[in-house]
Amino acid sequence: MKYLIRTKWWKWLTMAILVYVVIGGFLFQVPRLPILNETIRVLHFHVPMWFGMLFLFLASVIHAIKYLSTGKVQNDIMSSQLAVVGVVFGILGMITGMFWATFTWGEPWSSDPKQNASAIGLLIYFAYFILRGSIQDEQQRAKISAVYNVFAFAALIPLLFILPRMTDSLHPGNGGNPGFNAYDLDSNLRKVFYTAVLGWTLLGFWIATIKIRYKLLLEKMDD
Amino acid sequence: MSGIINFSNVMFKQLQWLIIKDLRIDWRTKYPIAGILLYITSLIITSYLAFTGFINPETWNALFWLILLFVSINAVAKSFAQEEDRSSYYFYLIKPSRIIIAKLIYYGIYQLLLIAIALIVFSVFLGFPVKTSGPFFLNLILGSLGLSSAFTMVSSISSKTNNNSVMMAILGFPVIIPILLLAISNSKILVLGGSIADITANLITLLSVNVIIIALSFILFPFTWKS
Numbered sequence: 385m386k387y388l389i390r391t392k393w394w395k396w397l398t399m400a401i402l403v404y405v406v407i408g409g410f411l412f413q414v415p416r417l418p419i420l421n422e423t424i425r426v427l428h429f430h431v432p433m434w435f436g437m438l439f440l441f442l443a444s445v446i447h448a449i450k451y452l453s454t455g456k457v458q459n460d461i462m463s464s465q466l467a468v469v470g471v472v473f474g475i476l477g478m479i480t481g482m483f484w485a486t487f488t489w490g491e492p493w494s495s496d497p498k499q500n501a502s503a504i505g506l507l508i509y510f511a512y513f514i515l516r517g518s519i520q521d522e523q524q525r526a527k528i529s530a531v532y533n534v535f536a537f538a539a540l541i542p543l544l545f546i547l548p549r550m551t552d553s554l555h556p557g558n559g560g561n562p563g564f565n566a567y568d569l570d571s572n573l574r575k576v577f578y579t580a581v582l583g584w585t586l587l588g589f590w591i592a593t594i595k596i597r598y599k600l601l602l603e604k605m606d607d
Numbered sequence: 608m609s610g611i612i613n614f615s616n617v618m619f620k621q622l623q624w625l626i627i628k629d630l631r632i633d634w635r636t637k638y639p640i641a642g643i644l645l646y647i648t649s650l651i652i653t654s655y656l657a658f659t660g661f662i663n664p665e666t667w668n669a670l671f672w673l674i675l676l677f678v679s680i681n682a683v684a685k686s687f688a689q690e691e692d693r694s695s696y697y698f699y700l701i702k703p704s705r706i707i708i709a710k711l712i713y714y715g716i717y718q719l720l721l722i723a724i725a726l727i728v729f730s731v732f733l734g735f736p737v738k739t740s741g742p743f744f745l746n747l748i749l750g751s752l753g754l755s756s757a758f759t760m761v762s763s764i765s766s767k768t769n770n771n772s773v774m775m776a777i778l779g780f781p782v783i784i785p786i787l788l789l790a791i792s793n794s795k796i797l798v799l800g801g802s803i804a805d806i807t808a809n810l811i812t813l814l815s816v817n818v819i820i821i822a823l824s825f826i827l828f829p830f831t832w833k834s
Binding site: 395452504505507508514515518519520524527528530531532534535536539542543544547548551 | 780781812823
């Protein structure tokens with residue numbers, strides 16, 4: 385994270401990738417499929433949000449662990465700000481998904497196991513922010529919320545990766561629905577999709593670095 | 608060799624002492640246990656009055672687990688809340704990892720007792736439609752141990768905040784859902800007459816989630832205790 389704050393080149397990379405993703409995502413040829421039709425393009429915007437969220441939460445947990453082992457305030461700031469951006473990505477993923485589901489599944493919320501699990505996952509992180517808000521003492525807040533962050537991430541993993549697989553899901557690739565591989569014979573989607581994951585994740589980290597720098601400055605002014 | 612034996616002797620003595628201390632506190636104050644017993648009965652009678660006449664096995668199962676969830680969160684919430692003013696004198700004497708082990712053991716047993724009582728009262732009022740009862744009890748024990756250990760850890764976190772009881776629910780419910788979903792779906796299969804072979808994979812997942820939670824409590828608890 386320190387490296388990302390210090391350097392700049394990856395921001396240019398992010399911009400280039402996102403321009404490519406937006407142009408490619410809206411204009412490139414996509415497979416013609418019944419029901420899905422053009423909505424297949426949501427793949428480049430909806431799925432990367434979840435990837436971005438997971439990477440941001442992972443970075444947040446890593447900094448929480450770092451805080452617990454070193455006790456440096458900046459690690460706590462990084463951990464909390466990364467979680468904020470992660471939650472924003474999660475909400476965006478949920479909105480894009482519900483928008484897509486309205487046109488393909490017929491309703492925004494169909495009690496799909498993945499939808500339910502991600503809603504609960506977001507609740508866990510909202511609880512994290514409420515926990516942060518409810519402790520006055522700064523050191524105590526940092527410590528307790530770091531502990532909860534690790535605990536919450538451990539609960540998130542079975543929630544997002546194990547439980548939805550146990551029941552049928554409406555999502556492509558689950559419960560007998562054709563997945564990525566079946567649609568994408570000429571790998572056109574893949575080219576854009578993988579870069580989209582990278583691009584949106586980097587954008588998330590970019591936003592996080594700005595928020596972290598702002599908080600670090602506030603911290604400096606307090607001293 | 609004698610050093611190791613001596614060390615484990617000390618550890619067992621401390622664990623024993625901590626568990627007996629909790630038992631004594633509960634025995635002397637009495638009202639928390641009496642309160643939770645009253646809570647169980649009134650919860651069950653309310654649900655009996657609400658559901659009587661049209662309850663089917665699936666509803667029975669869902670209702671039973673919901674009652675367990677509320678009993679468990681209320682019973683375990685006090686585990687660290689009661690330590691606030693007492694903790695100071697053994698704070699320096701005993702390792703935090705032993706304190707959490709003692710708490711996990713004590714509240715695991717406490718939870719199992721409460722659930723046995725809840726199950727008896729529940730079946731008196733709403734019947735006992737379970738078709739495969741052996742595996743049902745196994746799943747019940749695993750699920751409730753998961754609930755009690757997760758809530759014990761959450762209680763240690765929420766006892767540090769200003770609004771203990773509300774924070775307990777906010778922090779606890781989302782974290783507990785993986786365990787609860789696994790246990791409820793297992794239990795539903797068994798209530799409807801499935802065999803243990805139908806749920807083996809789920810049961811192993813449930814067990815491993817429990818192990819993860821206990822291991823994490825063990826690692827993370829020292830940080831909350833010392834702050």
